[in-house]
Structure formats: structure tokens, C-alpha cells
Amino acid sequence: MTRTEMDDEAVAGELLPVTSPQVGDHLPAAADPDGAVLAAFDTAAVNHLADIRPGKTKAGYARDWQLWLQFLDWAGERTGRRVADTAVTRGTLVAFVVWLDQVVRAAPNSIDRRITGVTVTARREHGVEVPKEATVAARAALKPLKVDPERMARGRGKAPAATPEQIRAMNTAVPAPSGRKKHVPPAAALLRDRTLASLAFGIGGRVSEVSALTVDGIQLEGEGLKVYVPSVKGRPARTVPVAFGEHAATCPVRLWLTWREHLGRTDGPAFVPVDETGRLGQRRLSPDGCRIAITRAAQRAGIDTRLTGHSMRAGLVTTARKKGKRVEKIRAQTGHAMNSPVFWEYVREGELWEDAATDGLGL
Known part of the structure; x- marks a missing residue:
């Protein structure tokens, strides 16, 4: 079928x-x-x-x-x-x-x-x-x-780390009609997915944490957003800064403000289901719903790598380390434990080309 x-x-x-x-x-x-x-x-x-x-x-x-x-x-x-x-x-x-x-x-x-x-x-x-x-x-x-x-082979191995370039492609892709009904996602669903992907990357969050975000837990301050990430599955809650982005298509601050205005309320779940007519649901979007939104946005953009919800979290670690951000600042953002082997794998991936052993050897 x-x-x-x-x-x-x-x-x-x-x-x-x-x-x-x-x-x-x-x-x-x-x-x-x-x-x-x-x-x-x-x-x-x-x-x-x-x-x-x-x-x-x-x-x-x-x-x-x-x-x-x-x-x-x-x-x-x-x-x-x-x-x-x-x-x-x-x-x-x-x-x-x-x-x-x-x-x-x-x-x-x-x-x-x-x-x-x-x-x-x-x-x-x-x-x-x-x-x-x-x-x-x-x-x-x-x-x-x-x-x-x-x-x-699905689900085996660590999730591929998303890059800002991939998120930009996801957030600027024009969805083509698909299926016999020629369905195109409503504008509200596209706005939600773009906001969700950028903010998930910004906080380095698990999909369970993104699902748990609330409107009143995301506050605008002078240099960006102050985001309260609730405790999920016994993990400590944390409050993290998310700065303004360099591109309007992926800036988590501008996208959030636009999505919040569309939500039209000051509390409750930050992300909710959107039906095919663009009508917003009342309950929070589940962790699986958050993950599916990211994966399908990547598919719409024609990205070869199969991105998952965890790709946003991994992507922040890898990208931030490539940009020279301190490890302790990255870990505070994502809430990883000090001894998390997955965290250090992504850090090493971000450092791969930093002072590479073969760089400048005259080969």
C-alpha cells in the first residue's frame, strides 16, 4: 500500500x-x-x-x-x-x-x-x-x-549533525504539491516547522525538550531570547540564551516572534499540531511530532542526509565547536553531562580540521 x-x-x-x-x-x-x-x-x-x-x-x-x-x-x-x-x-x-x-x-x-x-x-x-x-x-x-x-539500518548509529546551511535550505524550500490530492502544507505548518528547527538548533535541545517548551518560558531580551528548557525525564532544567541569527530565514529570534504572534497567546505549549486547513491544535506537539516535522522539512528541501530531531542538537555542538566556542559553554547550552560520550564525539567532530596533522606539511 x-x-x-x-x-x-x-x-x-x-x-x-x-x-x-x-x-x-x-x-x-x-x-x-x-x-x-x-x-x-x-x-x-x-x-x-x-x-x-x-x-x-x-x-x-x-x-x-x-x-x-x-x-x-x-x-x-x-x-x-x-x-x-x-x-x-x-x-x-x-x-x-x-x-x-x-x-x-x-x-x-x-x-x-x-x-x-x-x-x-x-x-x-x-x-x-x-x-x-x-x-x-x-x-x-x-x-x-x-x-x-x-x-x-534505520536508527542505527549516531544522528547526523545538521548544519546552518541545511536549516537554511529547509526554511527556504518551496514545497511542491504531492500525492493525488496535490497537498501543500499550510503556511502555519511551514512557519511552525521553520521556527521549531531553528529554535531546536539554538537551544541544542532534545525533541522531548522542544516539545515541553512553553510560550511564557521564552522571553525576548536585548540580545536575543532567554529560553527556559523544562526538566524532562529527570534531567535538570536549564535557562539558555539564543542570540539573533545572521539570516532572516534561520534566525530563531525573529522566527519565534512571528510564530508567537500567530499563536496569539502568552502561555501554553510553544509548538502545537497544525491541521491541513492551517487550524492550530490546543495540545502540545509530541516529541515524535517535533522529530517528524524536522525530518519532513529536510525531505521537502531535497537534503540527501536524513536529518532527525537529534540532528539539531548534534549540529549545535559540532558547529559551535568549529566556530571556536568553549566546550563548557556548549555543554551548558545543551545540558549534556560532563561524561557524556556522545557529547565528546560531536566535539571531536567539530575539531576534526582544527590544526589537522596533515595541514601545512608540504604534501
């Missing part, structure tokens, strides 16, 4: 509710009382396994479900109707796999885990048993992706 076909396809199906009794429930007289007791034990076993599930696994399932909701929003914008959160059917689950592959560009193994996370959450948190035919169909759609070396 192509992405365009997925845009146009309407999917529907029936949901099967969970009706198994809980341990301790009163069991009415039945033709098969043993079966009722065994069903209660089965339910208790499911509950117990969920209770002892590691915290990391639970967090992963929560993230899978958030991606599922994001997919339903995306599909709803294109079909004109947003189905219920619990509409985990054969059609929607296969479309979810295609979306993760073609839009999010996730690795096949990650998609496999997402299928599990969505089905488990639907059952445990929402009382909906996903039909077996749905998961079988989803994994059938996934099977050919797992034998594609290029897809299997």
Missing part, C-alpha cells in the same frame, strides 16, 4: 470487549463453573504480569500509544473523520504500520514493538481486545520490511 493510497483509504471494523471475570467476583451458577473459575485465574494472571512489568516497558507502551493517537490524528485530517482511540482493527493497524514506515520512517523492529504496545494498551487500559486477525495482518505488512537492509 502506498502512502497516497493510505491517505484515501477509509478503514472500519468491530471491536471485541473484554468480558473475563476478575478474581473475587461473584460467579453465577453456570453450566461450566470450572470454566468461569479458570477465566478468573487467567484475568488475575494478566493483571499480575502487568503489575510486575518493568517500568521501562510500561513507559515504552505509553509512548507506543501516544504514537497511535498521533497516527489517528494524522489519518483523521486526511479522511475527514477521526475514529475512536480504541478503533484498533485490521485496517487501522495495517495503516499504522505503513505510516510508521513511510512517514515516521521507523525501523522494522521498532514497528514490531509498537504493534505489541498498542494491542497491550488497548486491552489493559481501555478494555478492548484487539482481534487476532488485526495483529496477524499488521505483521504480514511488516514482514517484507524486515528483509529490506536499508530499512533495517
Whole structure:
């Protein structure tokens, strides 16, 4: 199924509710009382396994479900109707796999885990048993992706560091119509994406931090912006300066002021979803939404390197070091730990040509 076909396809199906009794429930007289007791034990076993599930696994399932909701929003914008959160059917689950592959560009193994996370959450948190035919169909759609070396290589290794030149190309590219509907992103979405990419680079932020930014946490001062980066996943919060840029197309200060005016408010999330008509959403753009916005902006600009949300963070470190910025100032901006091996890898990348061993040897 192509992405365009997925845009146009309407999917529907029936949901099967969970009706198994809980341990301790009163069991009415039945033709098969043993079966009722065994069903209660089965339910208790499911509950117990969920209770002892590691915290990391639970967090992963929560993230899978958030991606599922994001997919339903995306599909709803294109079909004109947003189905219920619990509409985990054969059609929607296969479309979810295609979306993760073609839009999010996730690795096949990650998609496999997402299928599990969505089905488990639907059952445990929402009382909906996903039909077996749905998961079988989803994994059938996934099977050919797992034998594609290029897809299997997704997400491996460190993210490529973005350059100011690449961000400038992203922010000045004129989007061409795509798909049978000849869809062009609305002006509000383009403005948001340009602001998001430049500000993410400016603060050297993780996509989770960019998602957590608030309007009132970004203040204009004499030489630029003072940005409060909230604590995410237990990491310390920080306040960092973001100076005016040299080019209007990538200046995070001017872009932010324009986007803030478009938002029309003084508090709440800094970045929100934008639908196909240009209407702004109310909730904050998720970390995955921030990452997808950056990746798709790079694709629209025809950039060969596949930039991700982390590319902005890596790009600040590498570019700042090339420009001679002090390591301690860079680290304070990004919030990296002193002993972070990834941070020092990007620093070394920025220093690669500084006093190179082969420079000026008369070769």
C-alpha cells in the first residue's frame, strides 16, 4: 500500500470487549463453573504480569500509544473523520504500520514493538481486545520490511549533525504539491516547522525538550531570547540564551516572534499540531511530532542526509565547536553531562580540521 493510497483509504471494523471475570467476583451458577473459575485465574494472571512489568516497558507502551493517537490524528485530517482511540482493527493497524514506515520512517523492529504496545494498551487500559486477525495482518505488512537492509539500518548509529546551511535550505524550500490530492502544507505548518528547527538548533535541545517548551518560558531580551528548557525525564532544567541569527530565514529570534504572534497567546505549549486547513491544535506537539516535522522539512528541501530531531542538537555542538566556542559553554547550552560520550564525539567532530596533522606539511 502506498502512502497516497493510505491517505484515501477509509478503514472500519468491530471491536471485541473484554468480558473475563476478575478474581473475587461473584460467579453465577453456570453450566461450566470450572470454566468461569479458570477465566478468573487467567484475568488475575494478566493483571499480575502487568503489575510486575518493568517500568521501562510500561513507559515504552505509553509512548507506543501516544504514537497511535498521533497516527489517528494524522489519518483523521486526511479522511475527514477521526475514529475512536480504541478503533484498533485490521485496517487501522495495517495503516499504522505503513505510516510508521513511510512517514515516521521507523525501523522494522521498532514497528514490531509498537504493534505489541498498542494491542497491550488497548486491552489493559481501555478494555478492548484487539482481534487476532488485526495483529496477524499488521505483521504480514511488516514482514517484507524486515528483509529490506536499508530499512533495517534505520536508527542505527549516531544522528547526523545538521548544519546552518541545511536549516537554511529547509526554511527556504518551496514545497511542491504531492500525492493525488496535490497537498501543500499550510503556511502555519511551514512557519511552525521553520521556527521549531531553528529554535531546536539554538537551544541544542532534545525533541522531548522542544516539545515541553512553553510560550511564557521564552522571553525576548536585548540580545536575543532567554529560553527556559523544562526538566524532562529527570534531567535538570536549564535557562539558555539564543542570540539573533545572521539570516532572516534561520534566525530563531525573529522566527519565534512571528510564530508567537500567530499563536496569539502568552502561555501554553510553544509548538502545537497544525491541521491541513492551517487550524492550530490546543495540545502540545509530541516529541515524535517535533522529530517528524524536522525530518519532513529536510525531505521537502531535497537534503540527501536524513536529518532527525537529534540532528539539531548534534549540529549545535559540532558547529559551535568549529566556530571556536568553549566546550563548557556548549555543554551548558545543551545540558549534556560532563561524561557524556556522545557529547565528546560531536566535539571531536567539530575539531576534526582544527590544526589537522596533515595541514601545512608540504604534501
